[in-house]
Amino acid sequence: MSQSLARNPQLGQWIRFLEHDRVRIATGKVELGQGIVTALAQIAAEELDLDPDQVVMLSGSSDNGPDELYTTSSLSIMDSGSAIRQVTAEMRALLVERAARRLNCAPDDLGIERGHFHIAGESTGQSYWTVTEPGDLEREADGTAPVKPHASYRIVGRPVPRRDLPVKLAGGGFIHDLDEPGMLHARILRQPGYSARLAGIDGIGDHVRIGNFLAVLGDNPHAAEQAAKRARVRWTGERELDPTRVDAYQLLDLPSRDHHIGADFADTAHDNELTVSRPYIAHASLGPSCALAQYRDGHLTVWSHGQGMHPLRHSLARALDLAPEAISTIHVDGAGCYGHNGADDAALDAALVAMARPGRRVRVAWSREDEFGYEPLGTAMVVRVSAAVDSAGRPVDWTTRIWSGPHVNRPGTTSGHLLAREALPDPPPQPVPTDPPLSRGGGATRNAIPLYNVGAHRICWHLVARTPVRTSALRGLGAVPNVVAIEAFLDKLAAAASLDPVEYRLALLEDERARRVLREVRDRARREPGQGLGFGFARYKNMAAYAAVAATVTVDEAVRVEKIWCAADAGLVINPDGALNQLEGGIVQAMSWTLHEEVRFDAHGVASLDWDSYPILRFDEIPEIDAWLTGPRDQPALGVGECTVGPTAAALCNAAADALGVRILDMPLTRDRIVAALLAGDDPAP
Amino acid sequence: MAGTWDLEVNGQAHVIQAEGSEPLLHVLRDHLGLKGARYGCGLEQCGACMVLVDGDPVHACTRRLDSTAGHRVTTVEGLDAPGLLAAFLGEQAGQCGYCLSGILVSVKALLDRTPNPDRATIAAALAPHLCRCGVHARILRAVAKAAA
Ligand code: FES
Ligand code: FES
Numbered sequence: 001m002s003q004s005l006a007r008n009p010q011l012g013q014w015i016r017f018l019e020h021d022r023v024r025i026a027t028g029k030v031e032l033g034q035g036i037v038t039a040l041a042q043i044a045a046e047e048l049d050l051d052p053d054q055v056v057m058l059s060g061s062s063d064n065g066p067d068e069l070y071t072t073s074s075l076s077i078m079d080s081g082s083a084i085r086q087v088t089a090e091m092r093a094l095l096v097e098r099a100a101r102r103l104n105c106a107p108d109d110l111g112i113e114r115g116h117f118h119i120a121g122e123s124t125g126q127s128y129w130t131v132t133e134p135g136d137l138e139r140e141a142d143g144t145a146p147v148k149p150h151a152s153y154r155i156v157g158r159p160v161p162r163r164d165l166p167v168k169l170a171g172g173g174f175i176h177d178l179d180e181p182g183m184l185h186a187r188i189l190r191q192p193g194y195s196a197r198l199a200g201i202d203g204i205g206d207h208v209r210i211g212n213f214l215a216v217l218g219d220n221p222h223a224a225e226q227a228a229k230r231a232r233v234r235w236t237g238e239r240e241l242d243p244t245r246v247d248a249y250q251l252l253d254l255p256s257r258d259h260h261i262g263a264d265f266a267d268t269a270h271d272n273e274l275t276v277s278r279p280y281i282a283h284a285s286l287g288p289s290c291a292l293a294q295y296r297d298g299h300l301t302v303w304s305h306g307q308g309m310h311p312l313r314h315s316l317a318r319a320l321d322l323a324p325e326a327i328s329t330i331h332v333d334g335a336g337c338y339g340h341n342g343a344d345d346a347a348l349d350a351a352l353v354a355m356a357r358p359g360r361r362v363r364v365a366w367s368r369e370d371e372f373g374y375e376p377l378g379t380a381m382v383v384r385v386s387a388a389v390d391s392a393g394r395p396v397d398w399t400t401r402i403w404s405g406p407h408v409n410r411p412g413t414t415s416g417h418l419l420a421r422e423a424l425p426d427p428p429p430q431p432v433p434t435d436p437p438l439s440r441g442g443g444a445t446r447n448a449i450p451l452y453n454v455g456a457h458r459i460c461w462h463l464v465a466r467t468p469v470r471t472s473a474l475r476g477l478g479a480v481p482n483v484v485a486i487e488a489f490l491d492k493l494a495a496a497a498s499l500d501p502v503e504y505r506l507a508l509l510e511d512e513r514a515r516r517v518l519r520e521v522r523d524r525a526r527r528e529p530g531q532g533l534g535f536g537f538a539r540y541k542n543m544a545a546y547a548a549v550a551a552t553v554t555v556d557e558a559v560r561v562e563k564i565w566c567a568a569d570a571g572l573v574i575n576p577d578g579a580l581n582q583l584e585g586g587i588v589q590a591m592s593w594t595l596h597e598e599v600r601f602d603a604h605g606v607a608s609l610d611w612d613s614y615p616i617l618r619f620d621e622i623p624e625i626d627a628w629l630t631g632p633r634d635q636p637a638l639g640v641g642e643c644t645v646g647p648t649a650a651a652l653c654n655a656a657a658d659a660l661g662v663r664i665l666d667m668p669l670t671r672d673r674i675v676a677a678l679l680a681g682d683d684p685a686p
Numbered sequence: 687m688a689g690t691w692d693l694e695v696n697g698q699a700h701v702i703q704a705e706g707s708e709p710l711l712h713v714l715r716d717h718l719g720l721k722g723a724r725y726g727c728g729l730e731q732c733g734a735c736m737v738l739v740d741g742d743p744v745h746a747c748t749r750r751l752d753s754t755a756g757h758r759v760t761t762v763e764g765l766d767a768p769g770l771l772a773a774f775l776g777e778q779a780g781q782c783g784y785c786l787s788g789i790l791v792s793v794k795a796l797l798d799r800t801p802n803p804d805r806a807t808i809a810a811a812l813a814p815h816l817c818r819c820g821v822h823a824r825i826l827r828a829v830a831k832a833a834a
Contacts, residue, residue: 033782033819161778168783169771169790171722171762179719222712286726286734286818287784335784336819368727577778581824585781588820611731611816619812622822 001143004028004083008066012137014087015044017129021115022054025084028068028310029076030060031164033336034641035578036076038163042574043081046155047088047148048128049112057163060331062313070308070410072339072473073441074544074639077574081637090145091136098131099124150572150634157633159577164333175305175332176290176365183292184360186215186353187228187367190374191423192238192604194430200234207231208356213423215353221365228367243601246468248277248380248666251403254464261438261445262458270386270399272496274489276653277666278481279598281378282606282614283474287335288371289342293354294361300327300354304347305334311412312344319348319421320355338589339474340410342366342375345419352420369609374419377599377606378474379405379467381444383485387454393497394508396455400448400482405467406433407443407477416472433465436477441541444478447646450486451539452508469605476540476645480590481667483538483646484653488663491534491654501654502535513569513631514539517548520567520630525550531562532659536650538643545570545643546631549587551651555659559595559669561623561652569631570640576629579640583627586644592617594649596668691755695720696764706752710744711735713751714761722762722787726816733815736788737761743792743814760794762787767794773832774825781819789815793829802833 008014008028016024025044031037041055048055058065068080092112099117100107103124110117116127150157167173191198191212198212205227206217216231218224292303300322306312309329317324329347337343350364366374382403387395409416409431416431435443442448448459494504502522509515518537527533532555537548546569552562564587573579596615600608608614627644649667657663662677691702695718702717709728714720714737726734728747735747738760770793773779780786789812796803796811803811808829817825 033780035781159778161775162780165775165778165780165783168780169774169786171720171787174721174724174784176724177721179716179721220712220716222708222716284818285784286732286782286816287724288726333782336782338818365725368729581778581781581821584823585820588822589818592820610729611727612729616816616818617820617822619809619815619817619822619826620806622809622826625823 002079002082002086004066004068004079005086005141005143009140010137011087011091011139011141013066014084015091016137017132018056021127021129022056023048023050023115023128024056024058026058026061026065027080027084028060028066028308029071029080030307030309030331031333032071032307034582035162035575036071038160039077039574039578040080040084041163042155042160043084044088046153047085048092048115050115052155052160054114060309062309062327062329067310069311072307074540074641074643077637078639081574085147086143086145087141089147090141093145094136095128095131099126102126102131156574157572157576160575162578173333174287175292175303175334176287178292178303178332180361184353184357184362185218185221185224186350186362186364187224188349188364188370189214189216189228189231189233190370192235194422196235196238198233199236202232204231208353210352210356211423211425213352213420215349238604240603241468241601241605243603243607246601248279248382251380251382251405251464254466256403256462256464259461259463260458261461262449263456265458270388270397272389272493273384273386274485274492275382275384275665276481276485276488277382278380279667280380280469280471281474281593281597282372282599283338283341283375283378284614284616285335285337285341285371288366288368289346290334290363290365291346291350292361292363293350295354295358298326300351302327302329302347302351303332304329304343305332305337306343306347307337307340312347315344315411315418316348316351319418320351339378340376340472342371344411345374348418348420372609372614373606376409376470376472379407379471381478381481383481385485385489387489387493389493393493393499395493398450398454398457399460400485401460402444402448402478402482403462403464404444404478405464405471407435407471407473409433409470409472433463435463441543442478446477446482446541447479447538448482449542451511451514451542452490452505453510454508475589476642479538479540479642479646480593480649483536484650484667487536487650488653491657505537513546516630517546517567517569521548521550521565524626525552525565527552528562530554532655532657534651534654534656534658536647536654538646540639540643540646544639547583547643547647549644549647549651551655553652553655553659555656555674557671557674559652559656559674561591561621563623564625564648566625566627566644567630568627568640568643570629570638570643571631571635572633572637573629573640574637579629580627582641583644584625586642587625587627587648588617588622590645590648591652594652594667594669598668691751693755693759694757695759696761702751704751706750708751709747710737710749710751710754710759711746714746720761720763724784724787733788733792734785736791736814738791738795741795741798743795762790765790765794770794770797770832773828776831777824777828779821779824779828781821785815785817789825793832797833805830
């Protein structure tokens with residue numbers, strides 16, 4: 001039984017029968033632009049033999065939906081999808097049996113069309129809606145009802161258009177658009193760091209102040225924004241950063257908790273070694289965080305675009321000293337978040353103001369500066385791989401060393417809290433950082449163990465607990481630097497052995513599904529004269545989807561990506577077009593990280609507060625992208641949302657090295673680094 | 687200066703009472719309730735706020751109300767471009783969708799002027815726009831289809 005179902009066993013937590021021949025399916029997973037709500041509706045329609053238009057989705061409601069924690073790690077189809085499949089299969093079995101009893105026939109005699117039962121094509125007058133009884137919803141799923149065999153699928157596995165796209169193309173559909181007359185608008189004048197104390201305020205009108213939390217108010221967004229601009233706030237006790245030190249390599253000098261995973265540290269000498277780094281990067285959502293809240297008659301309602309409404313309810317309860325039952329959290333779509341960004345923090349901001357102004361609906365909108373300045377960052381990382389090789393040039397003993405800040409700082413876990421809590425009287429202690437365990441894919445160690453046959457292998461992981469800036473989950477977690485390091489190293493070893501890089505990899509791979517994706521991109525990828533060609537491969541988390549990427553690039557002053565090929569194997573794919581969209585999106589985002597992205601700092605913290613100082617990939621840099629799905633569709637569904645990021649970054653780094661003749665080991669591959677690499681030229685690229 | 691301003695939006699005449707310095711984006715979203723133009727940066731760097739003023743793409747986040755009065759404003763809600771919408775739906779060119787209304791506005795201006803743009807021309811017209819979800823390739827395909 002899926003974890004989600006075990007946690008929410010009652011059928012009524014998932015399914016309701018509505019009038020007009022419709023069924024409502026509830027999920028704790030939320031739409032982040034990844035198309036999950038559409039895919040889950042497909043699964044429900046399939047098992048119930050409904051048409052997708054009969055399925056109404058309710059997503060992210062603390063009061064009326066199941067608790068499925070956060071929407072993360074490409075797990076939604078595995079968690080929520082399998083729960084919904086099981087629940088709908090059980091409900092169907094129950095209702096078919098009851099209908100058969102009423103109609104005095106065998107269950108197998110009954111056909112179902114749009115939820116109506118028929119016998120040999122003749123209508124029976126009975127349907128789900130006529131035979132269901134209120135007690136059905138109280139039953140607990142026992143996980144025994146058989147689900148449909150894949151071979152009989154008619155909705156799952158077909159491309160289905162996204163449910164929310166028409167509204168969004170018409171200019172609506174976002175939390176930022178919720179409006180009601182008399183709403184109060186707030187901007188937060190944020191405490192610049194944990195230790196800062198509010199020392200004085202001038203030029204401020206209507207506001208809410210609680211300890212070091214300060215919000216200015218206005219009757220409309222513009223008024224609130226102007227009020228924030230006029231306010232003069234003085235802070236003391238700010239801890240200053242040394243911006244020249246805040247980079248990936250600083251992690252090597254900071255105190256760390258060290259973990260050893262895998263084989264003992266042998267004395268084997270490793271002659272071959274390679275070190276890569278990735279800087280701090282930003283989620284950089286296109287729409288800054290936003291939340292609404294209202295406190296009335298002792299009950300707090302919060303509208304948020306966060307990744308988990310049940311965890312948010314609990315974090316708010318803790319921060320506000322309310323009982324969880326006194327809070328309702330409701331998900332409304334926001335801009336894509338790609339991990340833990342400011343969404344949850346904005347929710348507490350709104351709640352604090354709402355509780356200070358009972359009865360009023362309050363809207364908090366972060367500015368672009370707020371978003372870049374206060375979102376938790378994706379941590380910088382340094383990864384060093386080394387190996388001993390045999391006489392054929394193959395690795396026989398492999399070590400990965402990782403230096404990383406924490407990848408999880410989520411509120412609701414022991415390791416995180418909502419940002420504004422630090423400004424309230426009696427702030428919580430600084431969180432103890434954690435990473436997801438390897439059994440859930442790891443954080444810094446994500447994809448650190450190569451899928452390749454490399455002999456004995458071990459990881460030495462230095463978890464730096466106190467990075468100079470707050471860090472948390474960003475799409476792929478540690479997978480990008482780890483896959484880049486592994487794939488760069490394999491290219492280097494292949495070159496040392498004078499072997500073709502793809503052949504070299506294939507010789508180290510036993511898993512046929514891994515071999516297939518790699519062979520397929522190799523067969524399609526074509527390099528034009530003057531271009532560099534590079535490959536990257538990984539199975540995300542070593543247990544989700546497989547992806548191989550090939551890239552061709554030209555390098556002059558900058559790296560220009562000419563074409564990308566990508567083969568992915570995700571087993572059963574619910575919505576192939578949605579999956580392709582995710583593959584492509586991951587490719588583009590990883591291109592952007594690899595070529596451009598790096599958070600800049602000054603003494604006060606993040607200094608890259610706009611899109612000029614934090615550039616991301618633009619339309620004129622987009623190559624042709626040829627992505628496809630392959631592999632056995634009758635195998636279990638594997639999470640697909642993040643599988644391309646590591647292989648894409650690796651393919652670009654390898655292609656740039658191929659084009660330049662020298663390898664750039666630090667991301668992003670900026671112009672300065674290209675020049676420096678060419679001048680140094682002493683690490684001949686594979 | 688607070689004042690009264692005549693503004694034509696999506697073919698409808700409005701009289702707006704506001705400071706002349708107020709950004710057009712606020713006027714559209716909060717006076718007129720047209721939520722399609724979006725705030726992304728307020729700095730002319732992302733294109734989420736794009737609207738047409740007399741048929742030209744303009745960043746509504748920095749455009750002032752007083753300099754827009756007397757002109758014709760078109761937002762995504764008033765684009766009237768069913769072929770374009772069909773092409774975006776056909777390609778499923780969107781993930782979160784936050785960037786899309788601004789992009790549709792720029793594409794409409796492009797296609798009104800250049801009926802058969804090649805890929806590079808489309809990409810250049812979309813240079814003011816960011817899409818963080820990485821839907822670029824689909825968007826470029828959708829625009830090419832809409833033009834065809
Ligand atoms: S909001 Fe106008 S360009 Fe970003
Ligand atoms: S679809 Fe999310 S920013 Fe473009």
